[in-house]
Amino acid sequence: MSRKFFVGGNWKMNGDKKSLGELIQTMNGAKVDPNVDVVCGAPAIYLDFARSHLDAKFGVAAQNCYKVPKGAFTGEISPAMIKDCGVNWVILGHSERRHVFGESDELIGQKTAHALESGLGVIACIGEKLDEREGGITEKVVFAQTKVIADNVKDWSKVVLAYEPVWAIGTGKTATPQQVNKNECISDLSFVRFSSVTGGTCKELASQKDVDGFLVGGASLKPEFVEIINAKM
Numbered sequence: 001m002s003r004k005f006f007v008g009g010n011w012k013m014n015g016d017k018k019s020l021g022e023l024i025q026t027m028n029g030a031k032v033d034p035n036v037d038v039v040c041g042a043p044a045i046y047l048d049f050a051r052s053h054l055d056a057k058f059g060v061a062a063q064n065c066y067k068v069p070k071g072a073f074t075g076e077i078s079p080a081m082i083k084d085c086g087v088n089w090v091i092l093g094h095s096e097r098r099h100v101f102g103e104s105d106e107l108i109g110q111k112t113a114h115a116l117e118s119g120l121g122v123i124a125c126i127g128e129k130l131d132e133r134e135g136g137i138t139e140k141v142v143f144a145q146t147k148v149i150a151d152n153v154k155d156w157s158k159v160v161l162a163y164e165p166v167w168a169i170g171t172g173k174t175a176t177p178q179q180v181n182k183n184e185c186i187s188d189l190s191f192v193r194f195s196s197v198t199g200g201t202c203k204e205l206a207s208q209k210d211v212d213g214f215l216v217g218g219a220s221l222k223p224e225f226v227e228i229i230n231a232k233m
Contacts, residue, residue, distance in 0.1 A: 005033075005206070006160055006213030007229045008123055009220025010041040010063065010091060020046060021053065023221060028055045030226040033233050037213075039123070040220065041091050044077055051086045061089030061123060064097060067110040069118070079118035090115050091215075093125040093149065095166045109148035116158055123215060124149045127164035134167075162215040199224030202231035 011020070020042070032038065039059035042050040051060045066076040082090060092115065093108040108124075115122050126145040128138045146161070153159055197205055197214045199222075205211055216228055 005036045005232050007036055008039045008215040010217050024053045026223050033230050038229055039089050047085045047087050059089055060087045061091050063091050065090045067114045079115045079120050089121045091123045095164050105148040109152045112149050113152035121158045123160045125162045125164050127166045130167035199227040202228040206231035
């Protein structure tokens with residue numbers, strides 16, 4: 001099945017109404033490729049703000065959700081709450097959720113199942129750390145992460161799979177465009193989204209045969225995000 005190029009922006013725990021409002025104004029006023037699906041991952045407290053101010057042509061995602069509709073889970077948000085803000089996407093399994101907050105593959109699979117059952121689209125993240133890559137267990141790690149997600153997916157049209165080279169974050173090592181190749185990262189997947197991208201690298205990365213989108217971190221908070229959205233133009 002042919003899919004549109006996808007560009008997600010993960011704002012993480014950054015921004016305030018002033019700075020995000022300026023970014024949103026830049027995006028709303030920019031000429032962007034109509035053949036690209038764009039989704040911005042806003043902090044939970046700014047989901048309503050982002051959805052209210054971004055043009056309708058841009059989607060909005062929460063950066064996390066829990067595996068049940070409601071209950072005594074202090075600090076969590078549910079897919080139902082996300083949808084109540086008019087937001088239709090959620091990012092799950094990001095490396096920071098896995099490695100900073102200790103989320104297991106099993107929990108991420110449960111979250112994926114509940115988010116999809118609730119009608120959200122899921123940006124599901126996978127990727128190996130530096131020690132795992134250098135230890136030669138990339139395929140083992142990424143297969144396990146992917147399998148627990150796949151086991152909870154019935155309709156892949158609602159899922160974006162984002163490969164994140166965790167080993168290239170803060171290590172001084174760089175993921176080259178050639179390493180985006182599906183045979184290098186993961187095998188037998190229909191679509192791969194590459195996370196380590198900037199305005200300077202986006203066009204070369206977008207030209208790789210196995211890349212049909214990006215999940216962008218820090219660069220999504222800058223005006224260059226528009227360049228990344230238009231990488232295929």
